[in-house]
Amino acid sequence: MARRISIAEEDLVSLLKGKDQKGFNILYNNYSGALFGVINKIVQSNDDANDLLQDTFLKIWRNIDNYDPSKGSIFTWMMNISRNLAIDKVRSADFRDSSQNISMEENVVYQVDNEYQIVQDIDSIGLKKVVDNLKPEYKQLIELVYYKGYTQAEVSEEFGIPLGTVKTRIKAAVGSLRAMLSGLWLLINLLF
Amino acid sequence: MNIQEYIASGILESYVLGLANEKETAEVEQMAEQWPEIKAEIRQIENALESYAFANAQTPPAHLQNQIWEKISAESNEATTKVIDFDNGNVVDLTEQQISRTNGFFGAYLKIAASVALLTSVLANIYLGTRWKESKESLSLAINENIKLQKASKTEEGMMMPSEVNMLLSPETKMSKLVGQKGSENSTVILAWDTKTNKVYLVRPNLPVPPDGMQYQLWAIVNDKPMDAGVFDIKNDTQELKKVPTPKAFAVTLEKKGGSPVPTSAIKVMGI
Structure with missing residues (x-):
């Protein structure tokens, strides 16, 4: 990265x-x-x-x-x-x-x-563009947890999803971010 | 325990995000020590989140860097102010205990010496503090940079001109740092892209001198294709390269002198 x-x-x-x-x-x-x-x-x-x-x-x-x-x-x-x-x-x-x-x-x-x-x-010219493509609900989720320190219970309340689903949803959000970032590097590496 | 299942459970994301409870945290740390795959996975999650934070970075006001450093130095001065014993030239350990244990004329002398040292340091800090605040914020950055460069090269070569500093500090300029890839891990290139004119400036290349008949070429990734952004030489100065539309990323390759229409070699440095 x-x-x-x-x-x-x-x-x-x-x-x-x-x-x-x-x-x-x-x-x-x-x-x-x-x-x-x-x-x-x-x-x-x-x-x-x-x-x-x-x-x-x-x-x-x-x-x-x-x-x-x-x-x-x-x-x-x-x-x-x-x-x-x-x-x-x-x-x-x-x-x-x-x-x-x-x-x-x-x-x-x-x-x-x-x-x-x-x-x-x-470094952030292109990075920002990539991250901006993240689904709004994923972005919101990452910001609540990563930046604002929401607990799983608070996330569950905020999104109206069961506590058990919170972990899965967070994993999906981080996974989506990772996929986008590695997509960019893959693209650059393929071109050269 | 099945490693893949463990990774898939989402526990590692919780760990990095600070959501895991004490028991889970201890478990993840123990698993990471035991399984390199888990350690690597944690690192990747950290990298993704770090990229997210960097994509949302905001530059703090320029004066803060000096202000914070002054605070840090003031704090460490307090801890390490040294008083020399004039009789024998030794450093006197100036802990409170020792001051209270030292009596008589010599004790008073030490206390005065300590006060003078402290006062001098306070005055120096105030003087430096005022001077920094007087100077324009942008200048302080430029001066810092110049001092650093001067120290590095001991000549005027490579010093930043005020116009250059202004361009770099302008809100219209976006900076990009390209980092070394496999085989050129220590190389870096700093780029500035003027969002108004679309011109790319190469601020400082840190790359090995190319072989005869070869030149480095910069590529901008535009619409998922590499676009020629100009060739450049290795010199300690800002070089104006070509205009390019909003790029997704930049990369540098080594090409024949004068450049190539398409990249033909491996990437030396790249960044976004």
Whole structure:
């Protein structure tokens, strides 16, 4: 799969463990966009998202020794950190009290302030097109679970499907995403 | 347990998505250790979800990178401020315990030295902080990049011109990074595609120098077919290549000098 990383994950992790600024720069350049996208989807407020991105990187920096590569990729680990921080924020009292915030359940498309001009992240020209082809219900399912941390019971309620079907449905959504992505690579490899 | 059935059950997706309970998580981790197929399957699920997150990436405001780094350095400075004992030149371990244990004139001296060191570090941070905020956000990025490049090459060659930096930071520009394929794992190419003019720019190629009579050629995948996007040389500078309609992906092959109408060799780097 195409990634922004021109560095092996192990090398990045050892740079981070050595508290090397180069490690931070690579980490930030490679992952800040994706993590910021996740955070924005959850909190839908620029100021909060900026703070949360900062908290995410501080937490990654402090806790890199706890990352265990045998249990998953570095992105999954970082994604969980940013997601949990963002979900905690959304569930916190001060966030709920603020009337400007849009309810998480409304699931509206996040519109970005003009103040922050959003440029598309590296690598994502074609990737976005591929992912946009995903069935809307699959997309919604992945976002609820992957981004917003919905449990299987909450998914069951949201979609009105039995709890037992949730797992199958999630597998189908991830499978469909995988098929699309590998389809693109297959196409490129066939052409050359 | 039947591995295929286990994979088909959907438990691995639940695991990666953080939906699995404690018992299931322990089970998946144990299975992954035991069966390479399961480990590989988990990795593929992670890759797909990671791609999803990257497809929905949003670039954070430019000033955040410096701001976060300053926070991190301030935090680690706090932990590692060193005070040198002027009598013997040794580094004094400045833990609270030791300060309270040190008494008399020498203790006071140490405390002053520690305060001076801390104050200097705080002042330096404030000074740096103000300077960064004063400079334009886009410039800070450019400066960073230039410093990095200068350090790498120790000459002015490869320095980014302000116009170049502006083009790269423009919201109309989409960036793409092509990564090395089999046999050229360490190669990368950074591309910029101007959505207004449809022109492709090769920002920096990191590829081996081609043999005599050969040149690298960029292909844009448009309507599921490779389209010639121009040939390029290996130099540390931005090169303007051809105009192409919205591409699905890019790839680079090695062709005879001047380029070929269709790709004839294996892909060196590709990306979307």
